[in-house]
Amino acid sequence: MPSDATETLSLSNKEKALRDMYDAISARNMFPFWATSDDVTNDEVRQLMATTRAIPYHWSYENDIAPLLKTSAELISMDDSERRSLVLVNPGLNPKRATVSTMYTAYRLNDPNEIMPPHKHSPSAIRFGLTGKGNFTGVEGEDVVFGPGDMVLTPNDAWHNHGTVGDEQAVNLSVLDLPLVETLNAIHFDHKYTEIEDGVEVQKKVQTAKYPSDYSAATYGQGGLLPRWVDNMRGGGLSSPMYVYRWEAMMEIFDRFKDIDGDPHEALMVEYTDPTRGGAVFKTITFFAQMLRPGEKTLPLRQTASLLVAPFEGTGYSIIDGERYDWKQFDTLAVPGGAWCEHHNGSDSQPVYMFVASDEPTLKKLSLYKRWGQTAAGDVVRYL
Incomplete structure (x- = not known):
């Protein structure tokens, strides 16, 4: 047999053997971490980078969220389900319940005097008031009634319940680190709330207040x-x-500092902190309020932390990885880690206020938090 024919047969046999090996690896739930010069199908870098990931996305409260909240309140009562929330699912992560890779945002509308029983869970969560003065959260014996702009914590493993007090509907949004906790296989829920009465443990549907409301x-x-x-x-x-x-x-802080220069990449941004330790309110996620003064825009910023941005007052637009997203009050923007982002106040006379959630604390603890910004001249500078 001619040598070139022998070489062709040898190559053919190798290709078949490679295919058989890759099939065997896949059948045994393994992944080949190598690449050969002529093998694209099993290029490990291409495959490892091709995993599902969050994409920049915008949800409109007026067009997407509010109509469905109203319909859900008409069709689903507390007798049907103790929960009635709309979770924002990032198209890049669907069907996983995640708005970015580590967090999700959910919107909830409660009818008047509608309160669910107590529960607790391992994910940490907050409630941020949007409409109505009677949003309610009872957490660890403190009954909290809150209105627009107020943020209430429901921490990891703390008993709490939600609802509305008073005679008007109320809407709030939630942010949870549930996707992160789920990835770590640390999810747990508990709905059996009990208190000791006359020396006997009794299951209850309402927490007894242990602290004053303020x-x-x-x-x-x-x-x-x-x-x-x-x-x-x-x-x-x-x-x-x-x-x-x-x-x-x-607002007192913003009023005090509204005339200073602020940060070119974040304008005026205030972090909610733990008053006893000085750090973020949770160990996994943190929250900010951000103000853009009339006509103000931020320079592009890129960071490894993922953000959920909810405009609270005002209108404008953001540019995320080169694409423009126009937003209004109560919308939500998903800004995945690694994306370039800048915000623009669309008004020359009114300020914009935004509520922002970030997984920055988790990235910092893992030494994975990095941050870059563009200067006014367009140069890229690494800050952290």
Whole structure:
């Protein structure tokens, strides 16, 4: 047999053997971590980088969310389900319940005087008021009634319930680190809430209030002044013990600093912090309020942290990885980690206020948090 024919047969046999080997690897739920010079199908870099990932996305409250919230309130009662929330699912991650890879946003409308029973879970969560004055969360014995702009914590493993008090509907949005906790296989829920009555453990549908309704503000609302006689570890000490952050306090800060230059990449941005430790309110995710003054725009910023951005007041647009997203009040923007992002206030007379969630604390703990910005001249500078 001629040598070239022998070489062709040898190559053919090798290709068949390779195919058989790759089939065997796949059948045994393994992945080949190598690449050969003429093999594209099993290029490990291409395959590893081709996993599902979050994409920039925009949900309109007016067009997408509010109509479905209204319909859900008409069709699903508390007798049908103890939960009635719309979770925003990133198209790049579907069907996983995730708005970005580590967090999800959910919107909830409650009818008047509609309160669900207590429960707790391992994911950390917040509620941020959008409409109505009677949003309600009872958390670890503190009954919190909150309105637009107020943020309420429901920490990891803390008993809490949600609903509305008063005679009007109310809407709030939630942010949870559930996708992160789910990835770590650490999800748990508990719906059997009990209290001790006359020495007997009794299951209950309503938490008994243990603290005054203004306990968080009265205890921690001064900043820099911490009473020593209070229980700063309530709820297990897994989060900030201050469970409600009022919008009025945030507005006081913005009013105080509205005439300074601010940060070119973030304008005026204030982080919600744990008053006892000075860090983020949770160990996994953190939250900010962001102000863009009339006509203000931010320079492009890129970071490894993922963001969920919810415009609270005002209109404008954001450019995420070169694509423009126009937004209005109560919308949500998904900004995946690694995406370039800039925000523009669309008004020359009114400020914009945005509520922002970030997985920055997790990235920092893993030494994976990095940050780049573009200068006004277009140069890219690494900041962290």
